[in-house]
Amino acid sequence: MAERTPGTGRPRGFRSAELGWPELERLPHPPRRVPLLGDVLGVDRHSPLQDTVRHARRLGPIFRRKAFGREFVFTWGADLVADLADEARFAKHVGLGVANLRPVAGDGLFTAYNHEPNWQLAHDVLAPGFNREAMQGYHAMMLAVAGRLTDHWDRAQAAGLEVDVPGDMTKLTLETIARTGFGHDFGSFERARPHPFVAAMVGTLTYAQRLNSVPFPQLLRAAARRNEADIAHLNRTVDELVRDRRTSGADGGGDLLDRMLETSHPQTGERLSAENVRRQVITFLVAGHETTSGALSFALHYLARHPEIAARARAEVDQVWGDTAEPGYDQVAKLRHVRRVLDETLRLWPTAPAFAREAREDTVLAGVHPMRRGAWTLILLPMVHRDPAVWGADAERFDPDRFEAKAVRSRPAHTYKPFGTGARACIGRQFALHEATLVLGLLLRRYELRPDPAYRLRVTERLTLMPERLRLRLERRSAPVTVPSPAAAEAPASEPRCPVHGAGD
Numbered sequence: 001m002a003e004r005t006p007g008t009g010r011p012r013g014f015r016s017a018e019l020g021w022p023e024l025e026r027l028p029h030p031p032r033r034v035p036l037l038g039d040v041l042g043v044d045r046h047s048p049l050q051d052t053v054r055h056a057r058r059l060g061p062i063f064r065r066k067a068f069g070r071e072f073v074f075t076w077g078a079d080l081v082a083d084l085a086d087e088a089r090f091a092k093h094v095g096l097g098v099a100n101l102r103p104v105a106g107d108g109l110f111t112a113y114n115h116e117p118n119w120q121l122a123h124d125v126l127a128p129g130f131n132r133e134a135m136q137g138y139h140a141m142m143l144a145v146a147g148r149l150t151d152h153w154d155r156a157q158a159a160g161l162e163v164d165v166p167g168d169m170t171k172l173t174l175e176t177i178a179r180t181g182f183g184h185d186f187g188s189f190e191r192a193r194p195h196p197f198v199a200a201m202v203g204t205l206t207y208a209q210r211l212n213s214v215p216f217p218q219l220l221r222a223a224a225r226r227n228e229a230d231i232a233h234l235n236r237t238v239d240e241l242v243r244d245r246r247t248s249g250a251d252g253g254g255d256l257l258d259r260m261l262e263t264s265h266p267q268t269g270e271r272l273s274a275e276n277v278r279r280q281v282i283t284f285l286v287a288g289h290e291t292t293s294g295a296l297s298f299a300l301h302y303l304a305r306h307p308e309i310a311a312r313a314r315a316e317v318d319q320v321w322g323d324t325a326e327p328g329y330d331q332v333a334k335l336r337h338v339r340r341v342l343d344e345t346l347r348l349w350p351t352a353p354a355f356a357r358e359a360r361e362d363t364v365l366a367g368v369h370p371m372r373r374g375a376w377t378l379i380l381l382p383m384v385h386r387d388p389a390v391w392g393a394d395a396e397r398f399d400p401d402r403f404e405a406k407a408v409r410s411r412p413a414h415t416y417k418p419f420g421t422g423a424r425a426c427i428g429r430q431f432a433l434h435e436a437t438l439v440l441g442l443l444l445r446r447y448e449l450r451p452d453p454a455y456r457l458r459v460t461e462r463l464t465l466m467p468e469r470l471r472l473r474l475e476r477r478s479a480p481v482t483v484p485s486p487a488a489a490e491a492p493a494s495e496p497r498c499p500v501h502g503a504g505d
């Protein structure tokens with residue numbers, strides 16, 4: 001069962017905004033507030049994020065919404081978000097959707113409260129699993145999984161069939177994290193339907209989101225039972241995976257599971273407990289694929305819709321990779337334009353669309369809004385990333401050139417945060433970016449992408465974002481004959497950055 005605050009039934013970590021924001025009354029809220037219920041008229045409970053974004057456009061850079069007596073503060077103004085990034089005064093807040101995932105992910109890295117000792121322990125043990133050397137080790141496996149995808153797409157193309165982009169990207173990213181992190185093969189490309197692990201994961205994410213939109217969790221009794229079955233399935237899958245590794249005595253070559261099972265903390269000598277390993281494996285299998293598959297799917301949508309941008313990215317791939325059958329690790333970071341396509345995709349559709357920050361002590365946000373210790377706010381990334389004051393009057397337009405180095409330097413800090421901020425920023429950032437750049441490069445090199453002219457982008461929400469029912473037709477390109485130009489071959493790869501600190505800045 002969810003950890004609940006005694007007496008309120010709410011997830012631990014929830015503090016009502018009335019208690020934390022002494023001047024809450026000054027913040028705007030949507031019109032037509034209903035007594036007791038709050039801002040519930042016209043709410044679409046299947047797309048709470050997009051609903052909130054619609055309000056944000058009218059209400060401005062900081063506002064509040066109330067649902068069934070619970071009030072939340074949302075923030076997106078550049079000066080406010082920059083202030084919230086100050087690690088000395090603010091920290092991650094585990095609330096709402098993230099807290100609802102505690103029954104499945106417990107004190108795993110993503111859902112751990114800041115004070116829980118297992119966060120630092122796991123962070124220190126697992127962070128080296130994302131350094132440059134570790135990433136180089138994953139590259140060959142990433143290529144092998146991408147090969148499964150292109151085999152699958154070649155067959156679809158030869159049969160004249162459309163491809164199911166989100167479905168296939170989910171298969172790809174699940175296999176990638178399962179193999180690189182845990183030496184496990186889910187056989188996703190050999191299945192007609194999603195792997196039961198994916199079905200259980202989608203079930204728990206959707207349930208965690210729904211919990212926020214009902215006054216009493218007790219109303220979801222049938223859904224709660226299904227959720228328990230989903231969690232049991234996730235646990236069973238992970239327990240089998242760990243048991244296989246332990247009993248086979250196989251060496252995972254220093255993969256994430258090896259680190260979880262064998263590595264002790266460099267200073268304290270402590271190890272992760274068996275229960276914590278279970279939480280971490282689930283965390284990484286879920287966090288390690290869901291958001292990346294969304295990012296790849298949105299990117300393919302934009303590339304299909306903007307043939308001129310696809311052509312430029314493809315020309316770069318042909319030039320940098322030439323006719324190398326299998327691009328090497330360093331050749332991926334040289335795909336600067338492809339990477340900018342991804343950056344721009346995550347600007348418009350940050351697939352983890354919000355994260356929460358809480359005040360460490362009583363403070364005044366941006367010198368204007370008093371907050372008590374523990375008060376928190378949700379940062380609404382799609383609005384942070386579409387603020388005309390930062391991104392210009394054409395902020396809604398897809399334009400990868402916004403991520404040219406000069407343009408990036410000209411923008412204030414903390415205006416682009418798809419991977420979160422500070423100590424609790426995404427540990428898998430480099431992993432996601434390497435995998436996604438590699439796969440886009442391989443797909444651009446192999447296919448022309450043909451959109452369905454009738455398709456209109458709709459976005460599914462289950463805490464993360466994904467384009468709904470996106471299908472594409474493919475045309476095979478003939479193999480490129482270009483050889484890499486000496487300049488391209490020698491272009492320095494992007495500087496390897498710390499996978500965690502400074503991420504998203």
Ligand code: HEM
Nearest residue numbers: 109110287288291292295352355419420424426427428432
């Ligand atoms: C495009 C892909 C991805 C996006 C947009 C993304 C986004 C994020 C964001 C915004 C956070 C911070 C959440 C918060 O503050 O509450 C986060 C944390 C995290 N992400 Fe990612 N992520 C991605 C890929 C990955 C991958 C590939 C992995 C693992 C291989 C991963 C593992 C994690 C973990 C474990 C955390 C928690 C870190 C901590 O609190 O110490 N993510 N991610």
